[in-house]
Amino acid sequence: MCVWRYYICVCIALTSLHTGLCQDSSAQSLKDQPREVYVDVGSELRVQCDDEPGEGMPVEWRLNGSVVQTGPLLHLNSTRLEDGGLYTCHRPSGGDAIQQIQLRPGYPPSPPDIRCWAPSYPNKALCTVSQTTETHLPTKYIITYRQWDTGTVYPCHIILTSVDFLCEMKDFETLASGPYLINITAINGLGSATKLMPFDLEDNVKPDPPVDVMVTASHRRRVLVQWRPPPSWPNPVLFPLKYKLRYYWGSSKEPVEVESYDSCVISLDSLKVGRTYHFQVSAQELMGIGQGSDWSEPVSATVSG
Ligand SMILES: *[C@@H]1O[C@H](CO)[C@@H](O)[C@H](O)[C@H]1NC(C)=O
Numbered sequence: 001m002c003v004w005r006y007y008i009c010v011c012i013a014l015t016s017l018h019t020g021l022c023q024d025s026s027a028q029s030l031k032d033q034p035r036e037v038y039v040d041v042g043s044e045l046r047v048q049c050d051d052e053p054g055e056g057m058p059v060e061w062r063l064n065g066s067v068v069q070t071g072p073l074l075h076l077n078s079t080r081l082e083d084g085g086l087y088t089c090h091r092p093s094g095g096d097a098i099q100q101i102q103l104r105p106g107y108p109p110s111p112p113d114i115r116c117w118a119p120s121y122p123n124k125a126l127c128t129v130s131q132t133t134e135t136h137l138p139t140k141y142i143i144t145y146r147q148w149d150t151g152t153v154y155p156c157h158i159i160l161t162s163v164d165f166l167c168e169m170k171d172f173e174t175l176a177s178g179p180y181l182i183n184i185t186a187i188n189g190l191g192s193a194t195k196l197m198p199f200d201l202e203d204n205v206k207p208d209p210p211v212d213v214m215v216t217a218s219h220r221r222r223v224l225v226q227w228r229p230p231p232s233w234p235n236p237v238l239f240p241l242k243y244k245l246r247y248y249w250g251s252s253k254e255p256v257e258v259e260s261y262d263s264c265v266i267s268l269d270s271l272k273v274g275r276t277y278h279f280q281v282s283a284q285e286l287m288g289i290g291q292g293s294d295w296s297e298p299v300s301a302t303v304s305g
């Protein structure tokens with residue numbers, strides 16, 4: 001299973017997609033399966049065509065079907081990205097390929113960027129991963145976390161979505177003291193790179209925005225704004241949320257903000273008749289830990305007289 005994003009193919013460890021991660025892997029055994037050869041851009045490549053011993057007949061190398069080198073040695077002084085492709089070694093007289101290699105030029109990974117936050121405190125946290133440099137090669141990530149000084153190592157479970165590379169941490173220790181340490185390792189055919197990052201669950205609490213924001217404008221300038229807590233927040237009773245409502249009209253730069261503790265409705269009665277306002281709501285953990293959510297999408301209403 002792969003997700004293509006920024007040309008990175010992110011593969012789950014279980015797939016057999018790229019079994020030959022190292023240049024000198026087993027692959028010779030399967031004669032009709034091309035051997036994957038990874039090579040650093042700019043470095044030299046030498047591959048000998050393994051003809052049957054003693055045959056001594058002339059051979060040639062073809063790239064994507066066109067002859068690129070006569071003789072048994074495929075030699076590139078300084079491999080470029082454009083040199084990638086399927087190389088096959090043949091007798092000039094024809095016949096099946098004696099040997100096939102899939103050449104994949106690229107770069108080893110650099111330590112990836114990772115950002116984590118907890119929209120489902122205290123049960124779960126999510127992380128997004130991005131590669132800081134383009135490697136031109138399929139890249140696999142191993143992401144784990146553990147309690148800072150001791151503790152079991154837990155995997156960050158990879159979630160495949162069409163847009164983002166996400167993983168989910170859901171094995172937090174209830175009496176954890178101090179931060180966790182996240183270990184992210186990027187691996188491709190040319191190498192690996194690890195980044196270690198401290199992660200404090202409380203500091204990174206960030207609910208998703210409230211949902212179903214509804215604005216009812218009744219007569220006498222009264223406007224009622226209602227919403228529901230973010231569905232991803234696991235327990236609004238045990239871990240209540242507070243809310244902020246903001247509204248603005250026209251292109252005014254300074255919205256008015258109103259706070260609400262633990263209630264999903266705010267009534268406003270000092271708005272101007274005939275004016276159209278835009279309303280947005282944000283949620284934060286009641287005691288103020290972590291950050292507030294992003295604002296919900298604006299909902300508009302015109303105040304009637
Ligand atoms: C490869 O490099 C060597 C030494 O730098 C040079 O003599 C040779 O001509 C080069 N071969 C090709 C095919 O560019």
Ligand SMILES: *[C@@H]1O[C@H](CO)[C@@H](O)[C@H](O)[C@H]1NC(C)=O
Pocket residue numbers: 063064082083084085086
């Ligand atoms: C060879 O074919 C592959 C796949 O079709 C393509 O990506 C690559 O650019 C081709 N290489 C050359 C040098 O034409």
Ligand SMILES: *[C@@H]1O[C@H](CO)[C@@H](O)[C@H](O)[C@H]1NC(C)=O
Pocket residue numbers: 142183184185194196
């Ligand atoms: C980080 O994870 C990699 C890959 O699983 C592992 O080889 C490495 O030892 C880990 N490093 C630390 C400091 O835990």
